Amino acid sequence: MPSREELFREWSVGQLAERSGLSVSALHFYERKGLISSTRNEGNQRRFSREMLRRLAFIRASQSLGIPLTEIGEALSTLPQQRTPNEADWAVLAEGWREVLDARMGLLERLRDDLTSCIGCGCLSFERCKIVNPADRLSVEGPGARRLMPGTTHQGLID
Amino acid sequence: MPSREELFREWSVGQLAERSGLSVSALHFYERKGLISSTRNEGNQRRFSREMLRRLAFIRASQSLGIPLTEIGEALSTLPQQRTPNEADWAVLAEGWREVLDARMGLLERLRDDLTSCIGCGCLSFERCKIVNPADRLSVEGPGARRLMPGTTHQGLID
DNA sequence: ATTTGACCTCAACCTAAGTTGAGGTATCAG
DNA sequence: CTGATACCTCAACTTAGGTTGAGGTCAAAT
Numbered sequence: 001m002p003s004r005e006e007l008f009r010e011w012s013v014g015q016l017a018e019r020s021g022l023s024v025s026a027l028h029f030y031e032r033k034g035l036i037s038s039t040r041n042e043g044n045q046r047r048f049s050r051e052m053l054r055r056l057a058f059i060r061a062s063q064s065l066g067i068p069l070t071e072i073g074e075a076l077s078t079l080p081q082q083r084t085p086n087e088a089d090w091a092v093l094a095e096g097w098r099e100v101l102d103a104r105m106g107l108l109e110r111l112r113d114d115l116t117s118c119i120g121c122g123c124l125s126f127e128r129c130k131i132v133n134p135a136d137r138l139s140v141e142g143p144g145a146r147r148l149m150p151g152t153t154h155q156g157l158i159d
Numbered sequence: 160m161p162s163r164e165e166l167f168r169e170w171s172v173g174q175l176a177e178r179s180g181l182s183v184s185a186l187h188f189y190e191r192k193g194l195i196s197s198t199r200n201e202g203n204q205r206r207f208s209r210e211m212l213r214r215l216a217f218i219r220a221s222q223s224l225g226i227p228l229t230e231i232g233e234a235l236s237t238l239p240q241q242r243t244p245n246e247a248d249w250a251v252l253a254e255g256w257r258e259v260l261d262a263r264m265g266l267l268e269r270l271r272d273d274l275t276s277c278i279g280c281g282c283l284s285f286e287r288c289k290i291v292n293p294a295d296r297l298s299v300e301g302p303g304a305r306r307l308m309p310g311t312t313h314q315g316l317i318d
Numbered sequence: 319a320t321t322t323g324a325c326c327t328c329a330a331c332c333t334a335a336g337t338t339g340a341g342g343t344a345t346c347a348g
Numbered sequence: 349c350t351g352a353t354a355c356c357t358c359a360a361c362t363t364a365g366g367t368t369g370a371g372g373t374c375a376a377a378t
Contacts, residue, residue, distance in 0.1 A: 012324080023366085025367055025368080026365085028326095029367090042374095043325080043326090043373080044373085046325085046326090061274070097274060098274060098275065101271040102271070105267050105268065105271070108260060108267070111223065112260040115224070115253055115256060115257060116257065172354090184337055187357095188337090192335090200344095201344095202345075202355080202356090203344085203356065204344070204356075205356090222335095228334075229334090
């Protein structure tokens with residue numbers, strides 16, 4: 001159980017970085033992106049509340065699931081603004097990711113099975129192969145790097 | 160069955176682009192990266208052999224599985240150099256991806272289960288939560304964008 | 319009083335997987 | 349023979365998720 005002091009204490013970036021295992025530059029970056037927030041002391045230095053540590057934990061957990069920061073940010077923005085989010089609030093977010101993961105796994109499973117049947121028929125042809133063709137939709141996305149695994153909002157690779 | 164002409168015919172970039180559904184700039188890019196190759200005619204224009212079409216099919220199929228181009232290139236470089244690769248050669252590559260996919264799905268499954276138990280215990284803490292901590296290893300990879308799903312060579316997110 | 323270390327901002331750089339555009343050449347149809 | 353395409357190269361731009369460094373300030377220990 002954290003002491004009364006611990007609960008109300010505010011952390012500097014360096015301290016938050018040490019506790020979270022993230023770099024100071026990453027914390028600055030997350031703040032610019034609106035994923036975390038801070039107040040400033042008299043000398044313009046950041047002070048973070050204890051709640052930010054939990055936000056960072058959620059961010060890291062979500063990233064390890066392959067979810068992009070923009071989506072993580074959207075999820076975080078649904079947390080209550082006035083009161084400090086409680087366990088139930090966080091559970092709602094985590095449950096949302098569960099659905100994303102299930103969808104993503106289903107996609108991988110279908111791709112794997114199609115690949116297997118492609119080995120069987122030896123096709124790998126542009127006319128026939130289900131695995132080769134779906135990329136048509138991906139190639140319509142415009143410039144820049146592609147997302148490896150389109151998340152919640154994927155348009156369906158195979159259907 | 161393709162005609163004798165078709166078999167020996169060489170394609171220009173534009174034709175290859177049309178047949179494969181890829182853009183001309185992407186084909187140039189793949190050639191620079193060594194994924195495909197061409198000869199040049201008298202006027203310095205690219206001529207592609209029929210085999211390149213199959214390579215492109217493999218590249219697109221692999222990409223739809225979330226495999227990065229560098230790994231696809233490594234796989235392609237294991238194809239026989241002297242003779243034209245046959246069905247069996249391609250099947251070896253496809254079988255390799257199957258293993259990658261199985262590993263990737265196992266990873267997602269473990270993450271999903273851990274997330275579920277994290278909802279149960281309501282922790283999301285840096286000290287205890289299996290889902291939050293593994294990112295330590297990811298953060299050691301240096302500058303630049305992270306891969307969403309580390310492929311064959313992943314160091315193990317959770318173990 | 320000074321030095322060390324932590325902090326501040328801002329701009330530039332990195333990878334991946336391409337796209338876009340400028341400036342110049344080739345090829346083909348009429 | 350002359351346009352209209354198609355092609356060539358090369359450089360710069362794109363997104364994501366940050367890192368690195370320059371130049372300057374703040375805080376605490378000596």
